[in-house]
Amino acid sequence: MTALTESPAWQNLASLAEQIKTQHMRDWFAADPKRAEKYTRAACGIELDFSKNLITDEVISALQTLASDCQIAEKRDAMFAGEIINHTEKRAVLHTALRNFSGNPVLVDGEDVMPEVLACQQKIEKFVASVHNGELKGYTGKPLKEIVAIGIGGSFLGPKIMSEALKPYWFDGVKVHYVANVDGCHIQDVLASVDHEETLVVMSSKSFGTQETLQNTLTAKAWFLNAGGTQQDIAKHFIAVSSNIKAATEFGMAEDNIFPMWDWVGGRYSLWSAIGLPVALTIGYDNYRALLQGAFEMDEHFQTAPAEQNLPMILATLGVWYINFFGAQSHVLLPYYHYLRGFPAYVQQLDMESNGKRVSGDKTVTDYETGPVIWGSEGTNGQHSFHQLIHQGTVLIPADFMLPLNVPNQDDTHHAMLASNCFGQTQALMQGKTFEECKADLEEKGLSKDELDSLATHKTMPGNKPSNTFLFDKLDPKTLGSLIALYEHKVFVQGAIWGVNSFDQWGVELGKELGNQVLDKLVNTEAALNFDASTNQLIAKFRQANG
Numbered sequence: 220m221t222a223l224t225e226s227p228a229w230q231n232l233a234s235l236a237e238q239i240k241t242q243h244m245r246d247w248f249a250a251d252p253k254r255a256e257k258y259t260r261a262a263c264g265i266e267l268d269f270s271k272n273l274i275t276d277e278v279i280s281a282l283q284t285l286a287s288d289c290q291i292a293e294k295r296d297a298m299f300a301g302e303i304i305n306h307t308e309k310r311a312v313l314h315t316a317l318r319n320f321s322g323n324p325v326l327v328d329g330e331d332v333m334p335e336v337l338a339c340q341q342k343i344e345k346f347v348a349s350v351h352n353g354e355l356k357g358y359t360g361k362p363l364k365e366i367v368a369i370g371i372g373g374s375f376l377g378p379k380i381m382s383e384a385l386k387p388y389w390f391d392g393v394k395v396h397y398v399a400n401v402d403g404c405h406i407q408d409v410l411a412s413v414d415h416e417e418t419l420v421v422m423s424s425k426s427f428g429t430q431e432t433l434q435n436t437l438t439a440k441a442w443f444l445n446a447g448g449t450q451q452d453i454a455k456h457f458i459a460v461s462s463n464i465k466a467a468t469e470f471g472m473a474e475d476n477i478f479p480m481w482d483w484v485g486g487r488y489s490l491w492s493a494i495g496l497p498v499a500l501t502i503g504y505d506n507y508r509a510l511l512q513g514a515f516e517m518d519e520h521f522q523t524a525p526a527e528q529n530l531p532m533i534l535a536t537l538g539v540w541y542i543n544f545f546g547a548q549s550h551v552l553l554p555y556y557h558y559l560r561g562f563p564a565y566v567q568q569l570d571m572e573s574n575g576k577r578v579s580g581d582k583t584v585t586d587y588e589t590g591p592v593i594w595g596s597e598g599t600n601g602q603h604s605f606h607q608l609i610h611q612g613t614v615l616i617p618a619d620f621m622l623p624l625n626v627p628n629q630d631d632t633h634h635a636m637l638a639s640n641c642f643g644q645t646q647a648l649m650q651g652k653t654f655e656e657c658k659a660d661l662e663e664k665g666l667s668k669d670e671l672d673s674l675a676t677h678k679t680m681p682g683n684k685p686s687n688t689f690l691f692d693k694l695d696p697k698t699l700g701s702l703i704a705l706y707e708h709k710v711f712v713q714g715a716i717w718g719v720n721s722f723d724q725w726g727v728e729l730g731k732e733l734g735n736q737v738l739d740k741l742v743n744t745e746a747a748l749n750f751d752a753s754t755n756q757l758i759a760k761f762r763q764a765n766g
């Protein structure tokens with residue numbers, strides 16, 4: 220056993236879980252009319268009702284003990300202080316510096332990074348203004364109205380979902396198109412829909428070495444030249460965000476057109492850096508700044524609120540409770556807001572790339588589960604498909620429901636229906652429906668006893684399924700910033716409890732490496748195939764079809 224699973228806090232939680240498994244949330248709600256009030260907390264305009272969880276005061280305090288024994292506060296402070304907590308890559312983890320409005324310095328290797336961060340923000344502000352006011356023009360003198368943002372992974376998903384989620388705040392007059400996949404269908408479709416004279420390509424790649432992004436940018440460049448632009452005009456239509464200035468200039472980007480980022484910002488945490496430039500172009504700089512402000516406020520909350528009030532701590536420890544003591548292998552996110560439909564995919568990357576790890580500390584292979592499968596989609600759509608399994612399937616899937624109480628320009632009837640479905644689902648998951656209740660419903664229909672028993676058995680829902688419900692007044696830029704930072708810190712706390720390095724991604728790196736080796740064999744069609752028989756066969760079939 221590892222030190223974690225042997226620890227008194229872990230052992231205590233294991234025995235508490237056995238007791239809790241014999242109880243039902245229904246009974247807790249019946250016994251305590253104040254349960255909802257007792258287990259609701261708010262911060263940064265986000266209210267979290269976590270009363271529909273398999274928890275008691277004793278469980279909460281045991282989870283807090285585990286967190287404190289795992290030195291979460293110390294680890295959190297080390298992150299904010301710029302210590303090298305990404306130990307396998309020997310890097311600090313300072314996405315929080317990108318939204319630091321405290322006026323305090325943030326030191327990396329003894330040097331304050333804030334002046335560079337602020338200079339970059341000013342550069343973004345100026346650039347966005349010059350696009351929006353039409354001052355920056357394309358090579359034929361037309362304003363730049365179409366933004367083609369090329370990037371993948373962290374250099375894509377965060378900005379894309381932020382832009383989508385903030386549709387009511389879009390700046391009128393520019394349209395942003397995000398392209399990630401190397402599948403040529405996407406870039407072709409996007410380029411076919413825009414006028415090259417009005418197009419600005421923003422290439423986002425921290426490393427400036429990611430195959431998909433380089434290829435899509437080359438394709439866009441060829442399209443631009445083919446449409447009438449010249450090599451000299453490229454500087455007016457192509458800009459980059461990267462920490463690899465050398466590679467970006469070698470690629471042909473003008474140095475002035477490169478927005479910097481830094482090694483101490485991980486890809487999936489980079490949306491707060493100039494990687495967010497397409498977001499600022501979508502919603503304007505003031506709204507973009509509010510987004511950063513919201514994240515900053517959540518950072519402050521995370522650092523200062525006591526454990527029992529601390530939203531990231533509450534969410535993280537609840538997750539650990541289900542993953543490690545109830546065998547939950549996945550966690551579903553259910554935004555009841557169409558514009559937030561991309562949020563599950565974003566958190567999927569954030570959480571699974573961060574905590575999809577199996578080594579704790581220096582080299583201990585864990586004997587406990589770590590990051591869960593994160594999935595989900597917008598409500599109410601899922602209610603008509605996969606919610607069935609959450610209600611009556613044999614696996615436990617904790618759920619996060621989220622709903623803005625006000626939606627700009629929304630028809631009241633639609634919004635009330637949306638809300639009723641959201642609340643009704645959390646209720647159904649919690650209370651379920653007993654065999655007796657199902658039978659009583661059916662009795663009036665004149666069924667025989669056998670039929671009654673059978674159908675009532677099928678209709679019975681055990682309930683006792685945990686969920687969190689997040690409410691916010693409206694999903695404005697500030698609240699979105701806070702919401703994203705909340706999940707970032709949740710992931711941090713869980714990683715810190717499990718002792719994994721939440722900031723590297725060696726599994727992803729291996730995929731890139733092998734993909735390049737295979738590409739070599741697809742391009743050099745005469746090269747001998749020396750992989751396993753299955754991979755060789757797949758390559759041979761591709762060669763044959765494309766020969």
Ligand SMILES: O=P(O)(O)OC[C@H]1O[C@H](O)[C@H](O)[C@@H](O)[C@@H]1O
Nearest residue numbers: 372373374424425426429486727
């Ligand atoms: O920004 P780039 O260097 O192009 O990297 C893009 C993405 O590449 C990899 O897949 C990493 O796992 C991601 O975290 C990263 O965001």
